Amino acid sequence: MxxxxxxxxxxxxxxxxxxxxxxxxxxxxxxxxxxxxxxxxxxxxxxxxxxxxxxxxxxxxxxxxxxxxxxxxxxxxxxxxxxxxxxxxxxxxxxxxxxxxxxxxxxxxxxxxxxxxxxxxxxxxxxxxxxxxxxxxxxxxxxxxxxxxxxxxxxxxxxxxxxxxxxxxxxxxxxxxxxxxxxxxxxxxxxxxxxxxxxxxxxxxxxxxxxxxxxxxxxxxxxxxxxxxxxxxxLGSPRMNLLQGEIGERDGGLDLSLADGVHLSLHPDAESVPRVREFAGRRLTVGLRPEDLHLADAAPGRLSARVETVEPVGSEAFLNLDCGGHEIVVRVPPRDLPHPGATVHLRHDPDHLHYFDPESGRNLHG
Structure with missing residues (x-):
């Protein structure tokens, strides 16, 4: 060889x-x-x-x-x-x-x-x-x-x-x-x-x-x-969810302001913080894999979304949601699934967020 x-x-x-x-x-x-x-x-x-x-x-x-x-x-x-x-x-x-x-x-x-x-x-x-x-x-x-x-x-x-x-x-x-x-x-x-x-x-x-x-x-x-x-x-099926909004300060930290008053709290790692702060007052694209969003109770800093469709595929299910005008998909266990039209709340792990320059497309993590 x-x-x-x-x-x-x-x-x-x-x-x-x-x-x-x-x-x-x-x-x-x-x-x-x-x-x-x-x-x-x-x-x-x-x-x-x-x-x-x-x-x-x-x-x-x-x-x-x-x-x-x-x-x-x-x-x-x-x-x-x-x-x-x-x-x-x-x-x-x-x-x-x-x-x-x-x-x-x-x-x-x-x-x-x-x-x-x-x-x-x-x-x-x-x-x-x-x-x-x-x-x-x-x-x-x-x-x-x-x-x-x-x-x-x-x-x-x-x-x-x-x-x-x-x-x-x-x-x-x-x-x-x-x-x-x-x-x-x-x-x-x-x-x-x-x-x-x-x-x-x-x-x-x-x-x-x-x-x-x-x-x-x-x-x-x-x-x-x-x-x-x-x-x-x-790469990834379903594909990564992309949320675009304006970067701002909230409760002493960074957050992404989406449409309809929806906010996503951000906690970039030490390497990414300076790069994300450069977008303060400007738009930034944040990515989340479907498996990194989880159904949860309503609480400050959690996203609210409306269920559009539910796709059970056996060992898992995909929820297609409308979140402040953004279409997102969540991968969940196939049990106790919400019905279309229901409002659900989502928690996320900030360590699994991806930050992208919306113009060049590059990952700010480098």
């Missing part, structure tokens, strides 16, 4: 559109790194640049110690798994798995051995004589993974490989990919628009928007300390 190094990688199309704008980071040897972002953010373009399927406008790309900007895809020692399974319909699973090895001139005994190893790893032994038409979507995707696996490349590149699967198959195949990575210790780059996939699979995540890297970090670091409003609202 090998590390992958991107140094100011840039892709500009003939019409002037910038697909990727100065991407710089290193993928460690054996790491599973996820590229995530909305449609058009540049994640697949970046993956295709690593694969050699998209020309690099400027910057440097290294796989291992070798600069590969001008190296053909077949000579980069990478393997790709796409959204479409791209299996040969007239071949059996065993023939699909071994086809690439056959093209490389390996002997039949060696091909059979490597095919059996890959099939055992991906639990495909009982399917080796079937053709793709007789397989489920999840089984076909495992065959596509196995075809990449038998090549033993330096780097695996996976481009939205689970998008064609239903929710149950996505979950089970996601677990298999994570298990496969642990078994192989392989360097993997995984592209997805699904933030759940990103959070559950990635050892680190690169969040992209409009061709630019927004933040790179571990999943929980991104969730608990987003660098800006884009990352804060992209």
């Amino acid at each position: 090998a590390k992958v190094t991107l140094d100011r990688l840039r892709k500009v199309y003939p019409n002037g559109y910038v697909g990727v704008d100065g991407a710089s980071f290193e993928i460690a040897d054996g790491e599973l790194l996820v590229l995530v972002g909305p449609s058009g953010c540049g994640k697949s373009t970046l993956l295709r640049m690593i694969a050699g399927l998209e020309a690099i406008t400027s910057g440097d790309l290294h796989i291992g110690e070798r600069r590969v900007n001008d190296v053909a895809p077949k000579d980069r020692d990478i393997a790709m798994v796409f959204q479409s399974y791209a299996l040969y319909p007239h071949m059996t699973v065993a023939e699909n798995l071994g086809f690439g090895l056959k093209l490389r001139g390996l002997k039949k005994e060696e091909i059979d051995r490597q095919v059996r190893e890959a099939a055992a790893t991906l639990e495909l032994e009982s399917l080796l004589d079937r053709k793709p038409a007789a397989l489920s979507g999840g089984q076909r995707q495992r065959v596509a993974l196995g075809r990449a696996l038998v090549r033993k490349p330096q780097v695996f590149l996976l481009d939205e490989p689970l998008s064609n699967l239903d929710a149950k198959l996505r979950a089970s195949t996601r677990v298999q990919i994570a298990r496969l990575h642990r078994q192989l210790g392989a360097t993997m780059v995984y592209v997805t628009h699904d933030q759940v996939e990103a959070m559950t699979l990635g050892q680190r995540i690169v969040v992209l928007d409009k061709g630019r890297i927004q933040q790179i970090d571990t999943p929980m670091a991104l969730y608990s300390r987003p660098a800006n409003l884009f990352v804060a609202t992209f």
Whole structure:
């Protein structure tokens, strides 16, 4: 396996559109790194640049110690798994798995051995004589993974490989990919628009928007300390609640004045206090995750909100609330739920507040 190094990688199309704008980071040897972002953010373009399927406008790309900007895809020692399974319909699973090895001139005994190893790893032994038409979507995707696996490349590149699967198959195949990575210790780059996939699979995540890297970090670091409003609202389901109001002094402390006389008490940590105070008399955006708001009795400093809808989803429920003109969502246990139209009171943990500059979107915590 090998590390992958991107140094100011840039892709500009003939019409002037910038697909990727100065991407710089290193993928460690054996790491599973996820590229995530909305449609058009540049994640697949970046993956295709690593694969050699998209020309690099400027910057440097290294796989291992070798600069590969001008190296053909077949000579980069990478393997790709796409959204479409791209299996040969007239071949059996065993023939699909071994086809690439056959093209490389390996002997039949060696091909059979490597095919059996890959099939055992991906639990495909009982399917080796079937053709793709007789397989489920999840089984076909495992065959596509196995075809990449038998090549033993330096780097695996996976481009939205689970998008064609239903929710149950996505979950089970996601677990298999994570298990496969642990078994192989392989360097993997995984592209997805699904933030759940990103959070559950990635050892680190690169969040992209409009061709630019927004933040790179571990999943929980991104969730608990987003660098800006884009990352804060992209990662997390339901998304982070955002309240915007004017910063002022109240009862000896800072608070956020919302519409209709609603106030949210603020207690920034020592590092953030000076930055938040700079917004005194001005508007500031404050973020709260749905799980950081809790139903409580009425008391000074607590938010009041009207219940719009209740969404029980089994092990938990989501309350959609109107709080001073702001739409917020609260994650609660699925017991003793309030009814639509009821007024509820909310307490919050000030330590879990996020403070954002409403113009630049940056997190004031730094």
